[in-house]
Amino acid sequence: MIKLKEKIEAGAVKALKELYALDVETVELQQTRKDFEGDLTIVVFPYLRASKKGPEQTANDLGEFLVGSIDEISTFNVVKGFLNLVISDAVWASQLAEIGNTPNYGIQPEGDETILVEYSSPNTNKPLHLGHVRNNLLGYSVAELLKAAGKKVKKVQIINDRGIHICKSMLAWQKFGEGETPQSSGMKGDKLVGKYYVEFDKAYKKEIEELISQGKEEKAAKDEAPMIVEARQMLKKWEDGDAEVVALWEKMNGWVYEGFEKTYKNLGVDFDKYYYESNTYLLGKKVVEEGLAKGVFEKDPDGSVWIDLTAEGLDRKILLRSDGTSVYMTQDIGTAIQRSEDFELDGMIYTVGNEQDYHFKVLFIIMEKLGYDWAKNLYHLSYGMVDLPSGKMKSREGTVVDADDLMQEMEDTAKAISEELGKTEGMTEDEKATLYHMVGMGALKYFMLKVDPKKRMMFNPEESVDFQGNTGPFIQYTHARIKSLLRRGNAEGIWPAEGTPKYTELQPSERELVKLLAQFPEIITTAADEHSPAVVANYVYEVVKAYNALYQQLPIMTDDNKEAIIFRLNLSSSTAEVVKTGMRILGIDVPERM
RNA sequence: GGUCGCGUAGCUCAGCUGGAUAGAGCAUCUGCCUUCUAAGCAGACGGUCCUAGGUUCGAAUCCUAGCGCGAUCACCA
Structure with a gap:
């Protein structure tokens, strides 16, 4: 084409x-x-x-x-x-034959360029929620998309395992936990730690109120409450390498990682390498010192280090505090450099919410000023927040949609609908479970990926995600229907057939579909250039709609003309391939039957 | 206030590197299962493409200004 x-x-x-x-x-x-x-x-x-x-x-x-x-x-x-x-129709017919003969149609052969895709990167003190789900699905999908466009891709994440927020859960667990573990409580590790994070907040708030009632100013109360003072002491101990604190930190982080792994597995995402902030922040500090020597950065009289970006129309940004400790930016500099030492990378994609647009703008300029040649290929995959009908998600107000709960609900819905429609006859329990997971996750993933990443999106848990119309299950259903036809063609011994069918006058719906299929490689390229899985999602939807129109209009297995049957089965087969490949890029599996 | 993003049907969204009569899904209504899976198909209803200017043969799309929503402007991450 x-x-x-x-x-x-x-x-x-x-x-x-x-x-x-x-x-x-x-x-x-x-x-x-x-x-x-x-x-x-x-x-x-x-x-x-x-x-x-x-x-x-x-x-x-x-x-x-x-x-x-x-x-x-x-x-x-x-x-x-x-x-x-x-x-002419002859051209379309030969296009279809070519598509059918191309292995991995739409996928470009792997080139030399290596791109790192960072995504997920949660804090280790709270379970994953709806916002993380969008992040994970987007990051994973963009990685798959770049692979399809011929890039070498490494999926990585940076785990935010350092800082005062970790100490909060640790402290609360020490005080109130009475030795509770994931094993003893039966709770998922991340949920357990999250629980103590909330406990901390409760106790801390209570102390603040008490202090205020004793006549303290609010600001002073927040600063002097024993809980926060202790948490700070703990952080200090951690940074000094206190054995007991570090051991506790390792134990509790271990619980969280175990919990996260389960969620990732359920979501169907994975990583090639994990980075930990506790490992990279020191490298960041070192690089800042070097940059200072090069004159890229400047030091204030109080000892703090800054970069002046007023020439770029931005502000002055701090890189090291006056006490020499590092900030967020320092860590990101260190992490980026660590990665460039680990991989021969040509570029990097950061999947991070749009509230950090400014941060990444600054980070990219810094990397360029430090003289890294890959700095010009850094891209912030910035996505909008997921809103609930009640507004923003706020953990404090309990309006958070938990990732694990959400996935469970999607599976339950898939199950209910499948049973209602009577689609599960003759399936084993295992097959049913696989199908419910596939369909539930298909609905969720497609829902989140079909919209432009940079837009805010609405998620209404009450109405739950649709299974009809422009949805994952609709696409999966079409795939299953095609597979059913192909199985029948196969059983009747007429398909696959040798050679190209003598069928040269196409029906409008057939021509329409071939035309669409012929666009697939271009779609992949554009989507990859734009870092937008949504482009793929909407394309696959178009294909499926065109196929269903054809399916309804034309007999496939029962046409009088055998050549037409073979042509249509070829067309069906190529459609299924394109749908499967497209959905795979979105991280969505398609079933053989449903 | 400065900067960035968004604003398209009742709702959720496509279209935005300028092109023909602005498209889907959901919701509402009407048909189609004694022929390949009705999680489907066909149709109806529904639009000041936020507003005002500008560029152009041509603007939802590009530019400027304004309005609305959001984010961000920490020695937090």
Whole structure:
């Protein structure tokens, strides 16, 4: 398809030159809109000056020239200034054959470029919630998308395992935990630690209130409450390497990691390498010292280190506190450099919420100033918040949608619907469980990935996620339906068939579908360039809709013409392949039956 | 206040590197299961593409200003 497009574009350039002595670099070809006859359209308005003729006449001239010089174009029609070219059915038929013969159709062979994709990167004091789900699905999917576009990809995350917030859960556990463990309580490790994080907050608040009632200012109360004072002492001990504190920290973090692993596995995401802030922040400090020596950064009289970005239209940003301790930015610098030492990377993608747009803008400038050649290929995959109908999610108000609960609910819904529709007859318990998980997760993932990453999105837990229309299950269902047909064709011994079927006059719905399938490789490339799984999601939906229209209109197994049956089964098979590949990029599995 | 992002049907969203009559799904209504899976298909209803200017043969799309929503401007992460 790309080749054909290029051929026609070249033909049009030549036509303009010969007809009107006009030199243009390229001629823009676009898909003909559905309401008009034709496949590809050239808009001739830009060439009227050179042709010195009206739009219709110009389009006619061009059309005749192209029909005469390019075999694949059978006819053309002109509507106002739009030249619609009709590609012959034989070309579409051979396109389909080519698609069917291409292994891994749509996937580009792996090139040399290596890209790191960072995603997830949670705090280790709270369980994962809806916002993390969006992050994980996006990050994973963009990684898959880049792979499909021929990049070498490494999936990584940075675990925020250092800082006062960790000490809060640790302290509360010490005080109130009475030795409770995931084993003794039966709680998932991350949930258990999260529980103590909340406990801390409760106790801390109570102390603040008491202090205020004793006449303290609110600010002083917050600063002097025994809980926070103790937490700070604990952080200090941790930084000094106090054996007892470090042991507790390791134990509780271990619980959290175990809990997270379960959630990741359920979500179907994975990582090639984990980074821990507790390991990289020191490297960051070192690099800042070096940058200081190079003159990239500057030191204030109090000893704090800054970068001045006023020339770039930004502010001055702190990199080291006056006491020499590191900040968020320092750690990110260290992490980035650590990664470039671990991998020969050409670029990096950070999947982080849009509240950190500014942070990454600054980080990227810093990396460039420090002189790393990969710095120009850093990209912040910035996504909008997930809102609930009640507004923002707030852990303090208990309006958080927990990731594990959410996934469970999706599976339960999938189960209820499947049973209601009576789709599970003759399936083993294992098969049913696999299907419910696949469909539930399909609904959730598609729901989150079909919208443009940078937009805020609404999630209404009351209404739950749809299973009809533009949804994951709808797409999965179509795939299962195709597979059922192919199984039947196979059982009847008519498919797969040798050679290309003698079927040259396509029905409109068939032509429509082949056209769509032919666009798949281009879609992958665009989606990867834009870092947008949504482009793939919406494309797959288009394909599936076109297939269902055909399925309803035309008999597939029961046509009188055997060649037509084979052609349609080939078409069905290629559709299933494209759907499967597209959905795989979204991290969604498709079932053989449902 | 400065900066960044978003604003399209009742709701959730496509379309945005300028092109023809602005598209889907949900919701509401009407048809289609004695023929391949009705989680489906066909149709109806539903729009000041936030507003005002500008550029252009042509603007939902680009530019400017304004309005609305959000984020961010910490020696927090």
